[in-house]
Amino acid sequence: MGYSAWKIFTEGLTGNQGWKPVWRDPAPKPAYDAIIIGGGGHGLSTAYYLAKNHGLTNVAVLEKGYIGSGNIGRNTTIVRANYFLPGNSEFYSHSLKLWEGLEQDLNYNVMHSQRGLINLFHSDGQRDAFVRRGNAMINQGDDAILLDREGVREHLPYLDFDNIRFPVYGGLLHPRGGTARHDAVAWGYARGADQRGVDLIQNCEVTGIDIENGKVVGVQTTRGPIKAKKVAMVAAGRSGQVAAMAGMRLPIESHVLQAFVTEGLKPIINHVVSFGMGHFYMSQSDKGGLVFGGDLDFYSSYAARGNLPMVEHVMEAGMTLMPIIAKAKVLRSWGGIMDMSPDGSPIIDKTHIDGLFVNCGWNYGGFKAVPASGWSLAHLMATGKPFDAAAKFRLDRFNTGRGIMDEEGTGSQHNLH
């Protein structure tokens, strides 16, 4: 069943009685050609592109909770392609292009809104760094516009431009950056994969990975054993536990990143605004809530909730930048489990076990990567060769030292990103 304006109109006139569940709830079969562990954004998009791009439809996605219960439903919905290192640059560029065609492709409204993203800078040195980043973005074929102080004022008149510690010098505008409705991205991919024959199996936790003679042969789950010659681990913050079932340890440390939303307000924040010096960023949802966040709590955690010091820090940074939000009431805060890699860049690769693939290390930027991540992992699983734009996301770079992608320039070490 496709969605259309006509369908919404007729359903509206008939009491919305005709809507049906958009994906099946199948029991697991004894065997599949490929299994994806993890029914989050990356796992669902992998399944979708396996089916759509490569004709592989005898595929199961195993999700221990329900579809969309992990980070795909807990992020702050930002979509951008403003990276500058080779490896990241072409990958996120590819992802943004996929985003731009996603709603047509999925026949699903993911509310992708290219409202523009502005990264603020507060010193001459930081401006130079952003000029360099903007040039890298343009070289990649994406868009970047350097705004001076008055240019920023035109877009964001409500900032405290003369803040004593961080006066606004200007900003880098990425017009094609923006937001999307995160849950809808999961649902859209889930529906698209299901329609093509992929089994989405919920409440099915993987408890073991079966390996014989260096080859993966299947998985053990809470709903029985399932055989498959190809298994992909796409478990984000839980990657460490999943990999341990295959006797592997990953270059991943799981941390908590908090996010916040206020009560619904009239439209005021028209862009995504990021205040790197204060570790603060904000956008406004279509419902009116100010959606914002800051930096990691900076200790390993699986709690999916943070502690008060970072809450306080984020609120202070927000007030420093835009005192206009002072009276907005925060409705909720929550935390997501981030799979932090040492260099801050992701991993999409084979493992030393034949047929076992890994997709992890998305740090705090996995949401915008969902389309290209699935696209690239599907390509790798189907063809055995990495997709060009993701070829540098190698697992062995931390062993060989070749191809470290440290976007922030802080060093390839666990506690630095």
Added chain:
Amino acid sequence: MRITCPHCGERDRREFTYQGAAKILNRPSPDAGNDAWADYVHLRDNPAGETRDMWYHDPCGAWLVVHRNSVTHEVYGSQLAAEVAR
């Protein structure tokens, strides 16, 4: 989250800086080879549950091994890293 410093007693988390897993105390020998060093620097058990990790107490300058739970944020106790490494 409150952490106990053996020197200073129970203190607010704000006074501490997190470094990472306590495996960093088990430094391989200089000639242990590339794999052992790559493992030491990058690979992590990343446990969900009980974990031991390194925290620095900023006011007194002590490195601690803190025994805590990464799922519940409960802190069980801490020791001076110098004593653990001995």
